Amino acid sequence: MGETIKGQQNDQKKKTNMIKVDQECFMKGNDYIINVEHLHKQFLVDKKPMDVLSDINLSIKRGEFITIVGHSGCGKSTLLKIMCGLVDYEDGIVERNGHAVVGPGPKCGMVFQDHRLLPWLKIKDNVGFGLSALPKKEREESVRKHLEMVGLKGFENSYPAQLSGGMSQRAAIARGLANNPTILLLDEPFGALDALTRIQMQKEILRIQKEQSTTMVMVTHDIDEAIVLGNRIVVMSARPGKIMDIIKVSEAGRERNSEEFGRYKKKIYDYLFSEENNEMTYKDVSSDIDEIQKKKKNAS
Amino acid sequence: MKSIKKTVLALIVPFGIIVAWYLAVKYGHTPEGILPSMEKVWKAFKTNIENGQLTNDVLVSLSRVVKGYFVAAILGIVAGSVIGMSKTAKDLFLPIITVIRQIPIIAWIPLIILWCGIGEESKVVIIVLAAFFPILVNTENGIEKTPEGMLEVARLYKLNPWKTFIKVYLPHALPHMLVGLRLGLGVAWMAVVASELIAASSGIGYRMSDARSLMMADVVIVCMLVVGIIGVVMDKLIGVIFGMFTPWEKLKKA
Known part of the structure; x- marks a missing residue:
C-alpha cells in the first residue's frame, strides 16, 4: 500500500517537473534555437574513460553566427557533432528548437572539413542528396537555387573529382543548405583551403548567412576567421574541453584592419597560449607518460 | 608515338x-606428332572450323562458364556485401573462407566428380567454386573500406540501411567488385578447361585431351590458342563494359 502511494507521489512530482520543463522550453523556444546545459562527454580510450567535454553551457540565439576556437583535440568538433545528433552524450541537456536532440534532423545541416561529396554522384545529385523525399521538380529547383547561391552554376553535371578544393567545399555548403535548414553547423569547413580562397569563402558564407538568416555554428582553428565571422566567439580549453570564455564581437570589430579586431585577437591569443595553460598541458602529458610506463612495468 | x-x-x-x-x-x-609445323596447325584450325567441331566445343565450354559464373557472381556479391557490412558475419565466416580459398581448384575436382558425377552439374559446380572466392573477397574488401565520413553523411541525412547500401556502400565497392568479377571470369574459364581435361565428353578441354590421345599435337595447339584468345577477349570485353558503370573512376586517374 505504502509503496503505491509513494509511487503516485513520485509520478505527480515528475508530471509537475515535466510541465515546468515544458514551460521553460516554450519560453526559451523563442530566443534560443540551440541550448546546451551542463553537457559532459566521455570517450573510451584503451577501455578507460577520458573526459572530452566537461560542463559545457551554451545558448545560441536564432540567426546568430557562433564561432568556436580552441586547440586541436579540445572536443570542439565533438561538441558540434553532439549538437547535430551524430554523437551521443552522457550527461546534460542538448536541445534544438526546444526539443532534446536524439539524432540528425532535416532542419539542421552540417558541413565537414573534408567536403565529403560522394565521388560517384554528379554535383547536382550530391547537393540534392538529402532531398530524396521531395518530388523531382522541387528537388531540382532547390539544387539549382543553392548551386547558384554558392556560385557553381553550370557545374551540375560535373563529378567532384573535376572540381577544385574550393569549389568542392562550395558544393558541400550547397548540400548543407539544400533542405533549407534553420541551423547550419560547420566543422572547420575552410581548413583545407588556401589563404586567398578562404577569405573569399568567409565573405560568401557571411553573405549567405545574412540572406538566409540561418543560424550558423562554426568550429575553426583560425583566430582571424573566428573574429570575422562570429557574433560571439566561444574559446575552449583542451582535455577536458571546457568553455574558457564567450566573447561578444561588435560589428566594427569584425573588420580585419580595425583596432578592435586586434584587441579581440590578443584576448583570444592570451587565452589559448597563456603559460598557465601550456603548463597544464605539459603536466597532463607527463602524467600520461608516467601511467604508460607504470602499465608497462605491471605488464612485464 | x-x-x-x-x-x-x-x-x-x-x-x-x-x-x-x-x-x-x-x-x-x-616428329610431327610432338611439334607440328605452323602450316599444319593452320590447316587443323581451318578443318576444325569448317566441320563445326571447334565452334561447337567452344560454345559448350562457354555455356558452362556463363551458367557457373552467373551463380558465382550473385552468391559472391551477396555474401561479400553481408560480410563487408557486418562485423559479426565477418568474424563468423572470413576465417573459414580464408582456409578454403587456399585449396587449388584442381584439388576440388576429384571430390566434385564423386558427388556430382562427370556430367554438366560437376562442371558448373567447379566453375562456381572457382569464381566465387575472388568475387566474394574483392566485394567484401570494397564494402568494408567505405570511408566512415561518407557513412556519417548517410546518417546525417537519415538514410535507411537499404538506401545506405545502395547509395554509399555499393557505389564505393563497385570498382573493387569489378576487379573481383574480372578475376572470377578468368578463373572460371581456366577451371572449365581444367575440369574438361580431367573428365568430360564435350567442350574445348575434352577436345584437347582427345587430340592428345590420338597424338594430334596440331589440334592441341589450336585449342590452346583458342582458349588463350577467348580468355583475352572476355577480359577486355568485361573491362570495357564495367568501365561504363563507373564513369567517375576515370576522372580520378586523370
Whole structure:
C-alpha cells in the first residue's frame, strides 16, 4: 500500500517537473534555437574513460553566427557533432528548437572539413542528396537555387573529382543548405583551403548567412576567421574541453584592419597560449607518460 | 608515338617465338606428332572450323562458364556485401573462407566428380567454386573500406540501411567488385578447361585431351590458342563494359 502511494507521489512530482520543463522550453523556444546545459562527454580510450567535454553551457540565439576556437583535440568538433545528433552524450541537456536532440534532423545541416561529396554522384545529385523525399521538380529547383547561391552554376553535371578544393567545399555548403535548414553547423569547413580562397569563402558564407538568416555554428582553428565571422566567439580549453570564455564581437570589430579586431585577437591569443595553460598541458602529458610506463612495468 | 612504341615492344617476344618455332621444325627434326609445323596447325584450325567441331566445343565450354559464373557472381556479391557490412558475419565466416580459398581448384575436382558425377552439374559446380572466392573477397574488401565520413553523411541525412547500401556502400565497392568479377571470369574459364581435361565428353578441354590421345599435337595447339584468345577477349570485353558503370573512376586517374 505504502509503496503505491509513494509511487503516485513520485509520478505527480515528475508530471509537475515535466510541465515546468515544458514551460521553460516554450519560453526559451523563442530566443534560443540551440541550448546546451551542463553537457559532459566521455570517450573510451584503451577501455578507460577520458573526459572530452566537461560542463559545457551554451545558448545560441536564432540567426546568430557562433564561432568556436580552441586547440586541436579540445572536443570542439565533438561538441558540434553532439549538437547535430551524430554523437551521443552522457550527461546534460542538448536541445534544438526546444526539443532534446536524439539524432540528425532535416532542419539542421552540417558541413565537414573534408567536403565529403560522394565521388560517384554528379554535383547536382550530391547537393540534392538529402532531398530524396521531395518530388523531382522541387528537388531540382532547390539544387539549382543553392548551386547558384554558392556560385557553381553550370557545374551540375560535373563529378567532384573535376572540381577544385574550393569549389568542392562550395558544393558541400550547397548540400548543407539544400533542405533549407534553420541551423547550419560547420566543422572547420575552410581548413583545407588556401589563404586567398578562404577569405573569399568567409565573405560568401557571411553573405549567405545574412540572406538566409540561418543560424550558423562554426568550429575553426583560425583566430582571424573566428573574429570575422562570429557574433560571439566561444574559446575552449583542451582535455577536458571546457568553455574558457564567450566573447561578444561588435560589428566594427569584425573588420580585419580595425583596432578592435586586434584587441579581440590578443584576448583570444592570451587565452589559448597563456603559460598557465601550456603548463597544464605539459603536466597532463607527463602524467600520461608516467601511467604508460607504470602499465608497462605491471605488464612485464 | 607512345602507342606505336608500345605495340612494337609487345610484338617482339611473340615474333621471336614464331621464329624459334619455325627454326625448330625446319632444323630440329622433331616428329610431327610432338611439334607440328605452323602450316599444319593452320590447316587443323581451318578443318576444325569448317566441320563445326571447334565452334561447337567452344560454345559448350562457354555455356558452362556463363551458367557457373552467373551463380558465382550473385552468391559472391551477396555474401561479400553481408560480410563487408557486418562485423559479426565477418568474424563468423572470413576465417573459414580464408582456409578454403587456399585449396587449388584442381584439388576440388576429384571430390566434385564423386558427388556430382562427370556430367554438366560437376562442371558448373567447379566453375562456381572457382569464381566465387575472388568475387566474394574483392566485394567484401570494397564494402568494408567505405570511408566512415561518407557513412556519417548517410546518417546525417537519415538514410535507411537499404538506401545506405545502395547509395554509399555499393557505389564505393563497385570498382573493387569489378576487379573481383574480372578475376572470377578468368578463373572460371581456366577451371572449365581444367575440369574438361580431367573428365568430360564435350567442350574445348575434352577436345584437347582427345587430340592428345590420338597424338594430334596440331589440334592441341589450336585449342590452346583458342582458349588463350577467348580468355583475352572476355577480359577486355568485361573491362570495357564495367568501365561504363563507373564513369567517375576515370576522372580520378586523370
